[in-house]
Amino acid sequence: MESFPPNKKKIIIAVDGFSSCGKSTFAREVAARIGYIFIDTGAMYRAVTLLGLRRGAIGPDGVDEKALTDLLSEADISFRFNPGRGASDIYLDGENVESRIRGIEVSNSVSRVSSIGAVREKLVHLQQQMGKQKGVVMDGRDIGTVVFPNAELKIFMTADPAIRAQRRYAELTGKGEQVTLEEVMQNLLERDHADQTRAISPLRKADDAIVLDNSFMTIGEELEWALELIGKLTA
Ligand SMILES: Nc1ncnc2c1ncn2[C@@H]1O[C@H](COP(=O)(O)OP(=O)(O)O)[C@@H](O)[C@H]1O
Numbered sequence: 001m002e003s004f005p006p007n008k009k010k011i012i013i014a015v016d017g018f019s020s021c022g023k024s025t026f027a028r029e030v031a032a033r034i035g036y037i038f039i040d041t042g043a044m045y046r047a048v049t050l051l052g053l054r055r056g057a058i059g060p061d062g063v064d065e066k067a068l069t070d071l072l073s074e075a076d077i078s079f080r081f082n083p084g085r086g087a088s089d090i091y092l093d094g095e096n097v098e099s100r101i102r103g104i105e106v107s108n109s110v111s112r113v114s115s116i117g118a119v120r121e122k123l124v125h126l127q128q129q130m131g132k133q134k135g136v137v138m139d140g141r142d143i144g145t146v147v148f149p150n151a152e153l154k155i156f157m158t159a160d161p162a163i164r165a166q167r168r169y170a171e172l173t174g175k176g177e178q179v180t181l182e183e184v185m186q187n188l189l190e191r192d193h194a195d196q197t198r199a200i201s202p203l204r205k206a207d208d209a210i211v212l213d214n215s216f217m218t219i220g221e222e223l224e225w226a227l228e229l230i231g232k233l234t235a
C-alpha cells in the first residue's frame with residue numbers, strides 16, 4: 001500500500017474476459033494491494049438470476065423476461081465489505097447471497113439473463129455510479145467496452161479452456177458441490193459462446209485492452225505484472 005499513497009492519480013481498471021479465467025481473483029488482489037474498491041459485476045448478473053429462479057421468473061420453460069424485469073425494478077442489489085474475506089459480498093434485498101450465486105444452477109441461466117436489455121441497463125447504471133469516484137477495479141464482460149470505455153487501464157484476460165474448467169471444477173467440488181468436470185466445461189463453453197454472440201454489449205476485447213493469458217501464470221506473477229503497469233499509469 002505504501003507505494004500507492006492517496007496523492008497518486010486515481011484510475012479505473014477494467015478487467016474483462018472469458019468465464020473462469022481468474023478475473024475476480026486478479027481484480028480482488030490488485031484492488032487490495034493498491035487500496036482500490038473491487039467490484040465483481042458478474043455477481044450482479046448472478047444475483048438477478050438467483051432472484052428470477054427463486055421467484056419463478058426463470059423455470060423449466062426458460063426466462064420470462066417481463067416477469068424478471070418487473071422483479072428487478074423492485075430489487076435492491078448492493079455490495080457490503082466483508083472484512084473476513086477482504087472483499088465485498090453481494091446482497092439481494094438485504095440478504096447476503098454471496099455463497100448462493102456460484103453454483104451450477106445459477107451458472108446455467110445467467111448468460112440468458114444477461115442478454116436482456118433491461119437487466120443490462122439497470123446493472124450498467126449501478127456500475128457506473130459505483131465507479132464515479134474512480135479508484136475501482138471492476139471485472140466483467142463489458143467494462144472496458146461499455147461501462148467505462150474511457151478506463152485508464154483495460155485488461156482482457158484469457159486462459160486455455162481446459163485449464164479454466166479444471167480451476168472452476170476444483171473450486172466447486174472444494175465447496176462440496178456435486179458437479180462433473182464435463183458439466184463445468186460445457187457450461188463454460190456455452191456461456192463464452194452466448195456472451196460473445198449476444199446482441200447487446202457482447203464480450204469482446206476493447207481495441208485498447210492489453211491481453212493477459214494466465215494459463216501458466218501464478219497469481220503472484222500476474223500481480224507483479226499489473227502493479228508495474230499501474231505504477232506507471234498513476235505516477
Ligand atoms: N493464476 C491462477 N492460477 C491458478 N488458479 C487460478 C488463477 N487465477 C484464478 N484461479 C482460480 O480459478 C478459479 C476461477 O477464478 P475466478 O477469479 O473466479 O475467475 P473469473 O472471475 O474469471 O470467473 C478460482 O478457483 C481461482 O482460485
Ligand SMILES: Nc1ccn([C@@H]2O[C@H](COP(=O)(O)OP(=O)(O)O)[C@@H](O)[C@H]2O)c(=O)n1
Binds near residue numbers: 111143
Ligand atoms: N459485466 C458483465 C459481467 C457478467 N456478465 C454475465 O454474467 C455471467 C457470470 O459472470 P461471472 O463473471 O460471474 O462468470 P465467471 O467468469 O465467474 O464464470 C457471464 O457469463 C455473463 O453472461 C455480463 O454479461 N456482463
